[in-house]
Amino acid sequence: MTGTATRTAVLRIADISAGYGNIKVLHGVSVSVGAGEIVSLLGPNGAGKTTALLACSGLVKVSGGDITLDDESLLKHSAHVIARKRLAHIPEDRSLFPSLTIDEHLRLCARPGGLDVLELFPELKKRRNKKAGVLSGGEQQMLALGRALATNPRVLLVDEMSMGLAPVVVERLFAALQDIASGGGLGVLMVEQHVHLALKYAQRGYVLSGGRVRTQGSAEELVDRWSEIESSYLGR
Numbered sequence: 283m284t285g286t287a288t289r290t291a292v293l294r295i296a297d298i299s300a301g302y303g304n305i306k307v308l309h310g311v312s313v314s315v316g317a318g319e320i321v322s323l324l325g326p327n328g329a330g331k332t333t334a335l336l337a338c339s340g341l342v343k344v345s346g347g348d349i350t351l352d353d354e355s356l357l358k359h360s361a362h363v364i365a366r367k368r369l370a371h372i373p374e375d376r377s378l379f380p381s382l383t384i385d386e387h388l389r390l391c392a393r394p395g396g397l398d399v400l401e402l403f404p405e406l407k408k409r410r411n412k413k414a415g416v417l418s419g420g421e422q423q424m425l426a427l428g429r430a431l432a433t434n435p436r437v438l439l440v441d442e443m444s445m446g447l448a449p450v451v452v453e454r455l456f457a458a459l460q461d462i463a464s465g466g467g468l469g470v471l472m473v474e475q476h477v478h479l480a481l482k483y484a485q486r487g488y489v490l491s492g493g494r495v496r497t498q499g500s501a502e503e504l505v506d507r508w509s510e511i512e513s514s515y516l517g518r
């Protein structure tokens with residue numbers, strides 16, 4: 283099953299063009315994410331994956347097409363208005379406040395219906411009075427993921443969650459994400475460099491290069507076709 287017809291899309295990126303100033307980066311990109319679904323954006327460096335996530339959060343200029351969250355267009359809103367909607371974005375740099383503790387981060391972001399982060403990641407509980415700046419990379423990413431989930435999002439955008447982390451931590455984070463997505467109807471759009479990891483946890487994926495979607499399919503299909511995809515679209 284490759285289509286989303288059987289699911290309601292919570293996030294729909296429809297034929298968008300976007301970029302920085304006069305530089306066009308995305309050219310007619312369409313991606314949809316269903317409730318409870320994890321979708322991967324794959325593709326080489328510079329493909330436009332981060333830009334696509336930033337476009338959803340209102341952080342890059344979209345010059346054509348539409349982006350909807352639960353059928354409401356996000357394009358009429360500024361980034362700070364979008365930040366108050368049920369769309370959470372974990373950027374590549376995690377954007378934690380180094381001098382705030384775990385508890386302070388969680389107090390700042392908690393919203394009704396949000397997840398109990400210290401229950402999800404008990405390892406953070408022991409460190410709750412530590413400042414984010416002294417945490418390990420894995421703890422920081424747990425905090426970044428936890429903080430996003432504490433806002434009770436409908437859609438979570440995650441950029442390179444595995445970056446710089448030990449494999450065992452990465453598996454833990456992805457497994458937590460998978461449980462929450464399938465259990466609570468959260469839609470996840472993730473950018474991930476590690477294709478095997480991305481397709482292990484996602485149900486579907488899109489392959490971007492040069493700011494265009496070159497192919498898409500179920501995770502199983504993409505795994506089966508990966509060597510052909512690499513030679514056809516990724517120049518490997």
Ligand SMILES: Nc1ncnc2c1ncn2[C@@H]1O[C@H](COP(=O)(O)OP(=O)(O)O)[C@@H](O)[C@H]1O
Pocket residue numbers: 302305307325326327328329330331332333334
């Ligand atoms: N702030 C920026 N200003 C101008 N060009 C940018 C900026 N950020 C990214 N780009 C360009 O946009 C293209 C896509 O980048 P990006 O979305 O970060 O790719 P990916 O996440 O797939 O590696 C690249 O050519 C990159 O150089």
Ligand SMILES: [Mg+2]
Pocket residue numbers: 331332333473
């Ligand atoms: Mg990127």
